[in-house]
Amino acid sequence: MDNTPFTTDTALIERISRYSGLIFDMDGTLCDSExxxxxxxxxxxxxxxxxxxxxxxxxxxxxxxxxxxxxxxxxxxxxxxxxxxxxxxxxxxxxxxxxxxxxxxxxxxxxxxKVLAFESMLSLVKECAARGQRLALATSSPRSQADYLLEHFGIKDCFASIITGNMVEHGKPHPDIFLLAAQSLNLGSTDCLVFEDGAHGLAAAKAAHMDAIKCLNGHFDVFFPA
Known part of the structure; x- marks a missing residue:
């Protein structure tokens, strides 16, 4: 299956539940910060x-x-x-x-x-964490911004790890940040699903051999297989 749009919430939930680890971009994915x-x-x-x-x-x-x-x-x-x-x-x-x-x-x-969260993404983060899936944040932004926004949105405790751009040699669209995020969860690439809004992030997920879901304004758009 290639570049598959979601047609129902059931299809989305079923797709997400297959993965042990979920890796979220922050800016433009979890929140409307762009x-x-x-x-x-x-x-x-x-x-x-x-x-x-x-x-x-x-x-x-x-x-x-x-x-x-x-x-x-x-x-x-x-x-x-x-x-x-x-x-x-x-x-x-x-x-x-x-x-x-x-x-x-x-x-x-x-x-x-002034940054506002996408409520649908906050709900997903909380539901997946409560279900026992392991979550990581992978953002090009500094740690100070990741900490502030996750705490502000009340979801910081949902994440097992936070990976920021200064922790890797090569940023997106290179795969480094997603590979380090998977490693931080003690999982392999095939065990993880990436949530991204941007072309650079989706390219990084593909380079990391990870499946990805493109998110647009808090809505789940298209599934991109590794």
């Missing part, structure tokens, strides 16, 4: 003296680690003429680490408290 990340990126760019990037560009960053995302931002700004090569290589505010710290400060200070 618009807040877009706003934080725009906020950061404005503070640095740049115009916002188009929404479709910001949306393409979903699931990407900070390094590749900020490199692409700088490339686009330089190609557009807004950023000179001289400033790019001389301004300490434009290093990857500086941009990462700037984005975290803006996002956590202004936008993260």
């Amino acid at each position: 618009p807040m990340h877009h706003a934080a990126n725009d906020h950061m760019l404005k503070e640095l003296g740049f115009h916002p990037l188009p929404l479709e560009v910001l949306e393409s960053y979903a699931g990407l680690p900070d390094g590749p995302m900020f490199e692409d931002m700088l490339n686009r700004l330089e190609q557009s003429g807004e950023l000179s090569a001289e400033r790019r290589h001389s301004d300490p505010a434009l290093t990857i680490e500086a941009l990462r710290a700037h984005k975290i400060r803006v996002y956590e200070g202004f936008y993260m408290p």
Whole structure:
């Protein structure tokens, strides 16, 4: 079966119950945080003296680690003429680490408290944890954000492990984060099901030889086999 849409809740529950381990992405999967990340990126760019990037560009960053995302931002700004090569290589505010710290400060200070959970996903997390399935979070976001949001949503205790982007050498779309999540649950790839909203995350799940369910705005869309 390939790229199969769900037609009933029964089909979804039956599919999920086959797996010992469930691995959840966070941003865009458990919660509607992507618009807040877009706003934080725009906020950061404005503070640095740049115009916002188009929404479709910001949306393409979903699931990407900070390094590749900020490199692409700088490339686009330089190609557009807004950023000179001289400033790019001389301004300490434009290093990857500086941009990462700037984005975290803006996002956590202004936008993260406004993030809303997808209630359907919270219900699923609680039900699966109560059923005895082992759950892991696999997010490119920092641990501080994972801890805050899971606690804020009241589901942190449902997760046996939390894997963040800084714990692996290669972020999504590479498989590392999902492989480490499975390892943290003492399970193999075929024992785990991934919940993801973004193309980079779904590609990472496939590279990890894990089945995946694509989630859109808290709804379960399509099953992707490994």
